[in-house]
Amino acid sequence: MPIYDQSYRHIDSVKQPPRFVWLAMIGVGVRLFFRDKRRLFPGVLSLIPFAVGLIGVLLPFLLPQGVNTNEFGGLALKSGVDGSTIYSFLTFHTEWLAIFLYALLAGAGLVTNDLKANALELYFSRPLTLTDYYLGKLGTVLWVMSFFTLWPSVLLWVLDLSVSSAPDRLWTQLPLLPRIVAAASLATLPYAMLVLAVSAVARSQRLAVVGFAAIVGVTQILGNDDFAAMFENDALQLIALRDCIDRVVFEVLGVVPTGSTFGILDTSEPLSAFGWTAPAVVVVGWMLLSLLVFYRRVRAIEIVAT
Amino acid sequence: MSEPVLIADSLTVRYGKRVAVDRLSVSFSGGCLGLLGQNGAGKSSFLRAALGLVKPASGRAVLLGLEAAREGKRVRRNVGYMPERECHIPGLTGVEFVSYCGRLAGLSVADARRRSHEMLAYVGLRDERYRKVDDYSRGMKQRAKLAAALVHDPALLFLDEPTNGLDPRSRREFLATVQDLTRNKNIHVVLSSHLLQDVESVANDVLVLDRGQVRASGPIQSLLARDAGGFAIKVAGEWEPFQRVLEQAGHLVHRDARHQWIVRPASGAAPLSVPALFALARSSRTLLREVVPEEETLEDLFMRALSAPAAGTPAAPSPTPVAEPR
CATH class of the missing domain: 3.40.50.300 (P-loop containing nucleotide triphosphate hydrolases)
Incomplete structure (x- = not known):
């Protein structure tokens, strides 16, 4: 008996080339990622700075009236949400570790596993360009990371608005929202692009993990203050990708270096010896390099696969 | 069209x-x-x-x-x-x-x-x-x-x-x-x-x-090609004597995928004909039951x-x- 039956029906509607196919890729990518619930665990790392920010928001309600929140118990306290709060949240050590881990977890296998499963042929035999494919993969990593960077930041901003009694609070806080979106994107985008480039080059997911960790780790070590002092060359500090990103985020959020919140979150200016342009150039350079590596590698694979 | x-x-x-x-x-x-x-x-x-x-x-x-x-x-x-x-x-x-x-x-x-x-x-x-x-x-x-x-x-x-x-x-x-x-x-x-x-x-x-x-x-x-130049042949009784005569005459003999005996003229030899096949069968005392012109397959x-x-x-x-x- 033949395996076919009469269930095949033609589609009646007019076929048009699809738009925004990469959105479908993001949807499936994110769903697949969170199917393994253990992957939520590193998100705990971003709870610490979030909790500190949250306390800042709720501070006026937690303390008795008339208490000066700026000098409480010898600790520097700050109420409300401003650029410094978001900066502290996005650049705190455990938060950075969460960004790093989610870049690895979400991004390291994205292209490598496609190559292993010969999935590129499936993608490119559909009405999909290399740019669509890249946007789909990049969007997947960014969307995953946004659950631990962008959305908690926006939540702090919203909570601050909702608990504030000042009538004009929305208008004074509104300009902060696009800055938050830009800063959270900047804090994650270079890592997402880098991990995709490494994933495209590596032969296995494990190698991609090692490669990405090595690049981030080595640049951080080489850009260390001590290292720069040893060689008596401050420009070496620009090698540290994390510091450069922090510097740009600092600038985007318009942070004024003041005291820290609870003495935990630091709002001192990173790479203070430089303006923001040199670190920005370094960050953009890394992003362009990552993009170039990805495009060259995936295009080459696509042709060789014939 | x-x-x-x-x-x-x-x-x-x-x-x-x-x-x-x-x-x-x-x-x-x-x-x-x-x-x-x-x-x-x-x-x-x-x-x-x-x-x-x-x-x-x-x-x-x-x-x-x-x-x-x-x-x-x-x-x-x-x-x-x-x-x-x-x-x-x-x-x-x-x-x-x-x-x-x-x-x-x-x-x-x-x-x-x-x-x-x-x-x-x-x-x-x-x-x-x-x-x-x-x-x-x-x-x-x-x-x-x-x-x-x-x-x-x-x-x-x-x-x-x-x-x-x-x-x-x-x-x-x-x-x-x-x-x-x-x-x-x-x-x-x-x-x-x-x-x-x-x-x-x-x-x-x-x-x-x-x-x-x-x-x-x-x-x-x-x-x-409708006519590939050979013939698919079935015989009554033993095949070997007829095969020997065919090969002595310089023809190529093989079995195809359907297990039929196929006879083809050797390259450069004169084309095979039905009368010639019957003459060779007579000489080997073989009774031919079926002689069909060979049709070319996709493999050919x-x-x-x-x-x-x-x-x-x-x-x-x-x-x-x-x-x-x-």
Whole structure:
């Protein structure tokens, strides 16, 4: 008996080339990622700075009236949400570790596993360009990371608005929202692009993990203050990708270096010896390099696969 | 006559200095086209150039009236492709996989989901659709790939070595599905294979490639030599005495795939005739029960095409026998 039956029906509607196919890729990518619930665990790392920010928001309600929140118990306290709060949240050590881990977890296998499963042929035999494919993969990593960077930041901003009694609070806080979106994107985008480039080059997911960790780790070590002092060359500090990103985020959020919140979150200016342009150039350079590596590698694979 | 489904006009594909497809010209008006050639003959490169995945060095491929190199996205919207290699998206179930392929082809979420269920049922994976594709057997993966290639309802389907590694039953079922698509569902199929029986059983046209060049193209029935010069013979009683006499007379004797005895004149020898065969049978005291002029098979055509010089760059890619039937 033949395996076919009469269930095949033609589609009646007019076929048009699809738009925004990469959105479908993001949807499936994110769903697949969170199917393994253990992957939520590193998100705990971003709870610490979030909790500190949250306390800042709720501070006026937690303390008795008339208490000066700026000098409480010898600790520097700050109420409300401003650029410094978001900066502290996005650049705190455990938060950075969460960004790093989610870049690895979400991004390291994205292209490598496609190559292993010969999935590129499936993608490119559909009405999909290399740019669509890249946007789909990049969007997947960014969307995953946004659950631990962008959305908690926006939540702090919203909570601050909702608990504030000042009538004009929305208008004074509104300009902060696009800055938050830009800063959270900047804090994650270079890592997402880098991990995709490494994933495209590596032969296995494990190698991609090692490669990405090595690049981030080595640049951080080489850009260390001590290292720069040893060689008596401050420009070496620009090698540290994390510091450069922090510097740009600092600038985007318009942070004024003041005291820290609870003495935990630091709002001192990173790479203070430089303006923001040199670190920005370094960050953009890394992003362009990552993009170039990805495009060259995936295009080459696509042709060789014939 | 309707417009050709696929036209290649002096299509050349190069990878660096290596020429994978060399000035290929062909016109396919519909039905099922068998793409034949040895490994490395340029079949996959031709398919990829036709899909607009590889930019041709020269020439052009036109599918369904759209030029592949310039309108690759629109072409791929209307064409299904089942790659030769095992490929899937890791971690997805059958229905998710096919639905995802539908989404990538531009279907809405609802349409993609509905079509994925229909297509998996159509290819015989109705009961396995919620299992992970990673856990499918080889045959099931091939069917899932076919469902993924069909999900967006293509007008033209490219199948690259679809029956590779399938057991005989799965192979027969798969080919029955392909036949159903071409004959009942009005979907044109280009079937690339090095398995001649597969092509013979489903294709109406054939394109033989060798080192990127066309060796033969056109409807199979017009390419096959009606009279291949030999005879299929059945005898009453012992065969060996007759075989000895035939071989002494310089004729070539062998058994074909259907276990028939085939007698052919040696190269350079005079053509065989029925009276001559009866004379030889008499001399060996053999009674002939059946003498039928041998018809050429696709395998014979393929071998003949490969030994013939390349077709070059024909301006009009009409069905052209590569050699005159003997």
